[in-house]
Amino acid sequence: MKIRFPLLASFLLIFAAGPALAEDALRDQAKGLFEPIPETPPQLPGEATTPEKLALGKMLYFDPRISESHELSCAACHDLGLGGGDSRSSSIARGWQLAGRKSQTVLNAVFNKSFFYDGRASDLKDQVMRSVTAFPGAMQKTRGGPTIFNPAEPNAAKAHAVEQLKGIPGYVEAFKKAFPGEADPIVYENVARAIAVFETTLITPDAPFDLWLKGDDAALSDNQKQGLKLFIEKGCSNCHKGVNIGGGSYARFGVAHAPAPEILPTDDWGRYAVTKNLNDKYVFRVQGLRNVELNAPYFHSSHTWDLKKAVEIMADAQLGVKLSDDEAAKVTDFLKSLTGRQPEVVLPIMPPSVATTPRPQP
Amino acid sequence: MKIRFPLLASFLLIFAAGPALAEDALRDQAKGLFEPIPETPPQLPGEATTPEKLALGKMLYFDPRISESHELSCAACHDLGLGGGDSRSSSIARGWQLAGRKSQTVLNAVFNKSFFYDGRASDLKDQVMRSVTAFPGAMQKTRGGPTIFNPAEPNAAKAHAVEQLKGIPGYVEAFKKAFPGEADPIVYENVARAIAVFETTLITPDAPFDLWLKGDDAALSDNQKQGLKLFIEKGCSNCHKGVNIGGGSYARFGVAHAPAPEILPTDDWGRYAVTKNLNDKYVFRVQGLRNVELNAPYFHSSHTWDLKKAVEIMADAQLGVKLSDDEAAKVTDFLKSLTGRQPEVVLPIMPPSVATTPRPQP
Numbered sequence: 001m002k003i004r005f006p007l008l009a010s011f012l013l014i015f016a017a018g019p020a021l022a023e024d025a026l027r028d029q030a031k032g033l034f035e036p037i038p039e040t041p042p043q044l045p046g047e048a049t050t051p052e053k054l055a056l057g058k059m060l061y062f063d064p065r066i067s068e069s070h071e072l073s074c075a076a077c078h079d080l081g082l083g084g085g086d087s088r089s090s091s092i093a094r095g096w097q098l099a100g101r102k103s104q105t106v107l108n109a110v111f112n113k114s115f116f117y118d119g120r121a122s123d124l125k126d127q128v129m130r131s132v133t134a135f136p137g138a139m140q141k142t143r144g145g146p147t148i149f150n151p152a153e154p155n156a157a158k159a160h161a162v163e164q165l166k167g168i169p170g171y172v173e174a175f176k177k178a179f180p181g182e183a184d185p186i187v188y189e190n191v192a193r194a195i196a197v198f199e200t201t202l203i204t205p206d207a208p209f210d211l212w213l214k215g216d217d218a219a220l221s222d223n224q225k226q227g228l229k230l231f232i233e234k235g236c237s238n239c240h241k242g243v244n245i246g247g248g249s250y251a252r253f254g255v256a257h258a259p260a261p262e263i264l265p266t267d268d269w270g271r272y273a274v275t276k277n278l279n280d281k282y283v284f285r286v287q288g289l290r291n292v293e294l295n296a297p298y299f300h301s302s303h304t305w306d307l308k309k310a311v312e313i314m315a316d317a318q319l320g321v322k323l324s325d326d327e328a329a330k331v332t333d334f335l336k337s338l339t340g341r342q343p344e345v346v347l348p349i350m351p352p353s354v355a356t357t358p359r360p361q362p
Numbered sequence: 363m364k365i366r367f368p369l370l371a372s373f374l375l376i377f378a379a380g381p382a383l384a385e386d387a388l389r390d391q392a393k394g395l396f397e398p399i400p401e402t403p404p405q406l407p408g409e410a411t412t413p414e415k416l417a418l419g420k421m422l423y424f425d426p427r428i429s430e431s432h433e434l435s436c437a438a439c440h441d442l443g444l445g446g447g448d449s450r451s452s453s454i455a456r457g458w459q460l461a462g463r464k465s466q467t468v469l470n471a472v473f474n475k476s477f478f479y480d481g482r483a484s485d486l487k488d489q490v491m492r493s494v495t496a497f498p499g500a501m502q503k504t505r506g507g508p509t510i511f512n513p514a515e516p517n518a519a520k521a522h523a524v525e526q527l528k529g530i531p532g533y534v535e536a537f538k539k540a541f542p543g544e545a546d547p548i549v550y551e552n553v554a555r556a557i558a559v560f561e562t563t564l565i566t567p568d569a570p571f572d573l574w575l576k577g578d579d580a581a582l583s584d585n586q587k588q589g590l591k592l593f594i595e596k597g598c599s600n601c602h603k604g605v606n607i608g609g610g611s612y613a614r615f616g617v618a619h620a621p622a623p624e625i626l627p628t629d630d631w632g633r634y635a636v637t638k639n640l641n642d643k644y645v646f647r648v649q650g651l652r653n654v655e656l657n658a659p660y661f662h663s664s665h666t667w668d669l670k671k672a673v674e675i676m677a678d679a680q681l682g683v684k685l686s687d688d689e690a691a692k693v694t695d696f697l698k699s700l701t702g703r704q705p706e707v708v709l710p711i712m713p714p715s716v717a718t719t720p721r722p723q724p
Contacts, residue, residue, distance in 0.1 A: 070449045087432045096458035306717035342711045349704045350443045355668035
């Protein structure tokens with residue numbers, strides 16, 4: 001009896017503490033791989049956020065007059081009410097041209113290490129510089145080979161945007177305030193700087209996963225915790241890690257074996273278009289998975305609208321793992337815990353055009 | 363001396379009081395013609411505003427998934443950051459089709475007595491019913507004769523919107539809350555009811571003119587007061603009156619003499635398309651002039667982007683009056699005092715599509 005009581009006590013202790021210990025261990029492991037979205041927007045390196053720059057960037061983000069047609073704004077393809085991206089398989093450009101790919105979410109983009117599926121932009125400002133030029137029909141033709149831009153058109157788009165903004169008195173004032181001391185503040189680079197500063201504010205803190213990471217056991221369901229465990233153990237987190245659960249590296253789509261051509265179209269060579277290195281054929285930027293539930297359809301090919309199916313395809317193609325239905329459902333459940341508090345954006349009132357403002361071109 | 367002093371006093375009194383008396387007289391006259399925008403949104407007749415209906419209507423207003431292409435929302439043509447209308451000469455419909463006319467402002471639309479340039483809708487809900495059907499390529503062909511609709515297409519558009527919304531679980535919940543007790547709340551009419559309720563909140567009180575109307579002498583400049591006086595004396599306010607300074611009646615464009623065909627295109631017969639009455643040829647709804655500064659281009663033909671030029675054309679065509687340059691400038695200055703406090707709208711976060719939600723059609 002002297003011996004049996006402590007043994008029983010130990011057993012009971014381990015039985016009771018087991019789940020808690022296991023949860024702590026999972027959390028410690030997760031903390032080594034992931035980081036929560038911070039509560040406050042980060043500063044861009046070398047680009048101070050001022051209220052004037054922020055207000056200007058917000059107006060420019062929503063203003064369709066930045067495009068020659070006066071129909072397309074950043075917000076047209078990056079809808080802040082719908083997860084910060086398209087609600088379509090491919091973005092629509094001027095003349096209802098279908099772009100080669102859909103737009104990606106602008107939410108938490110500030111935490112990415114590279115931009116676009118092929119990583120052709122290296123920071124947020126660069127991303128804006130390259131996106132805005134897509135408007136006037138200079139859409140990158142990413143499918144059908146490595147040709148990306150008609151180089152003449154982006155320059156025309158930049159020239160249009162600058163000419164347009166110079167023709168709107170309210171913007172002349174707003175640029176002066178946002179870029180004080182500059183003799184000629186309405187230049188294309190400042191358009192991108194202001195929009196990039198606004199985009200730093202488009203972050204989604206307080207996702208259930210982040211609350212859990214910070215110690216709130218109840219923030220995730222048991223299913224989601226098991227999904228997280230699978231996400232780590234099966235190897236998803238080898239690439240999908242960091243603050244954006246991805247967005248920080250590149251990988252060939254089809255590491256284990258190539259997916260079917262409707263998932264990985266053979267004529268879209270991905271990062272090869274940027275590096276011209278054949279080793280980069282079918283290499284793509286690893287997608288960040290924050291708010292992934294809000295950002296169907298999935299893959300650069302927009303192949304599927306079904307998150308669970310996307311999880312199964314990725315496990316198979318990248319890891320050579322056939323997930324059971326239950327496993328795929330649990331990983332999917334975990335991914336839904338990455339949906340954070342969406343930014344509260346008051347629509348900006350934009351300065352009116354005047355009689356001398358350049359007109360939209362159909 | 364006994365006589366001269368009172369005379370001088372009277373003269374001085376009149377001299378000092380004259381402008382104040384004149385201003386009071388002008389205000390009394392104006393109060394008989396115009397009404398300020400109220401501070402709080404009105405209720406629609408027979409349609410109670412509830413927080414749930416309002417929240418739903420706001421989501422629907424901004425949601426491009428209401429269109430088959432998932433590209434066009436109410437907000438696409440009625441931009442609340444740009445005066446509530448288009449920033450273009452004509453609206454763009456599916457497939458980049460150019461509509462026959464530009465969209466009109468949704469701001470203060472709740473105070474209009476009829477809707478569209480030809481008055482084919484009689485209330486806000488009816489306007490929404492008819493506008494939404496424009497999305498899938500059923501754009502009304504108002505130029506080129508009296509044919510307006512391909513009657514099959516609006517029905518397809520309505521069916522699509524309903525099917526789409528039923529496929530989004532968040533909307534199923536939102537419609538239940540907005541229309542409690544209804545067995546099948548996702549019907550097209552409820553879409554229109556909710557959007558109309560949201561639109562009642564899009565009002566712009568506290569325009570300088572309204573503050574002046576309420577007694578604040580300093581709210582208008584002297585030029586603007588003279589412009590108002592001209593606006594009344596020359597006869598503009600015969601039609602442009604009431605709370606929206608128009609929007610309450612119809613008039614032939616060209617009462618005094620027909621404007622040039624680039625201003626009044628000969629193939630757009632206006633209200634005739636609705637009534638089939640030849641007396642209504644070239645008859646249009648009198649435009650409300652609230653926020654007119656924000657809503658270039660002007661006329662159903664989008665002929666001019668220059669408000670002063672629009673004033674001169676109207677005086678000439680409708681009243682047979684050739685305004686001097688100074689008079690036109692003063693009336694224009696007065697019209698700019700009709701720009702009110704723009705609504706502060708927090709972008710709604712819309713419920714996500716799921717794997718089974720109907721897909722966008724290009």
